[in-house]
Amino acid sequence: ICGPNAAIHGLVYDGCNFFRQRLVLSTLSGKRVKIKNIRSRDDDPGLRDFEASLIRLLDKVTNGSRIEINQTGTVLFYQPGLLYGGCVEHDCNPQRSIGYYLEALLMLAPFMKTSLKATLRGVTNDPTDPTVDLLKSTALPLMKKFGIDGDGFELKVVKRGMAPGGGGEVVFTCPVRRTIRPVQLTDPGKIKRIRGVAYSVRVSPQMANRIVDSARGVLNHFLPDIYIYTDHMKGANSGKSPGFGLTLVAETLNGCFLSAEMTSTPQGQGDPVLPEDLGRNCAKLLLEEVYRGGCVDSSNQSLALLLMTLGQQDVSKVLLGPLSPYTIEFLRNIRDFFQVMFKIEVKKPSEDERNGGDKVLMTCVGVGYSNISKTLK
């Protein structure tokens, strides 16, 4: 992947896929990156508005970044500055939900100079990206395991805004850490309870109840301890578009979280879904996630692997379900930016246990990354 002129342009990549992880790893490692052939054969070539919006967000949280984009937008050169943090407000382009931007911020936030307080506006829930509700209930507890916690660690959904109109708002605050604690997450333990949020905006509040009933219908087969909150935001807090959805989280005895979610089809973008179907299908997605298993759910694999990589110089182990294509590329990018390669072992569940599919044990030694820009008090 690294071209012959890697020394001048840093790492060179092709295409806009895995755009965020490359920019995030570039920012953390301080290595320059050049991304070329961005939709170069497309009728509408170059960067999209949402990618430009992400770049602007990166520019806001860093100091001294240099960003060059060619005329057609098909080539991007990024020289990262220092992660600064502080209070940041950003209007996220509604082509992608806030989750898209937040996933990048979650990876950067612990390594800022001053603790981050980001107010993000836009689409809080859409069917494509992990929603803010999902990140709140899975990514944050995961980061806590790596020693990122404290009072100021919070993700708050102030206003809900469904796709396509958006109009939602979340506030994400994260304390800074000098070092990241290595972890040994090799046994998730059994699932003790299932929690969830069924939300609805600008539709009948009854929708959320219908979702809850159908989801419980599937999950009651396994566990009695199920509680799904209903969240109906009104008026100014309900955004610009109608919609509903469900986020389900299974919590294990050892404090691991597996999640699944589903959101209604955005207005005017296809066949509408019934809340009953949505509830049932979302519950099945959760069962699928339980089948995959591991200590980290599929949408947070790369976050866990990043924090393992950046941990102190000690061995970290995390048990995952099957690696997602996104995670596989993330591992390759970690190798490019941090020269860290993981030991990857397949763990087959024993014959007499009904614990779902094969698991993957990821082991690495952290690079001993320390946040040198963190201010000492």
Add this chain to the structure above:
Amino acid sequence: MDKRVGDSGHCSEEDEDESGDEVEEDVSMEEEDSTAEAEGSFYCFLSSGAPRWKESLQQKASEAFLRQQEAAPNLRKLVYGSVADDSEVGGMFRVIRPQKCKRFQVNALDCSRFNPDTSHNWEAEEMLNSIMDCFVTGKWKE
């Protein structure tokens, strides 16, 4: 055991192509490659005078066992495929197939979500049974 041997043979396609003919004419190969440490011990075996086909069986079995032991490098190879290209281990393992850089569409949607395996039918009783012990209501060890 038989099944496992077969399995591990399938896992590493790249090695298969090379080692396939090596095993058959192991005498000639063995002389050339005696530099490697593992080959050294094998050489001693040969000179002990046992029937040749037995040696080759043992060789095959131990190779299969080692491959089984190294089940991880298969996944590792899948992830870090290109690394194997520039690191030739003892001149024995060489990746014949060029690394496919375009494994993913380079301009596809940048999304972290892992879409579920559609072959799983969560209506079926057997699927539901397959995850029973993941819950506290399932069977416990001891």
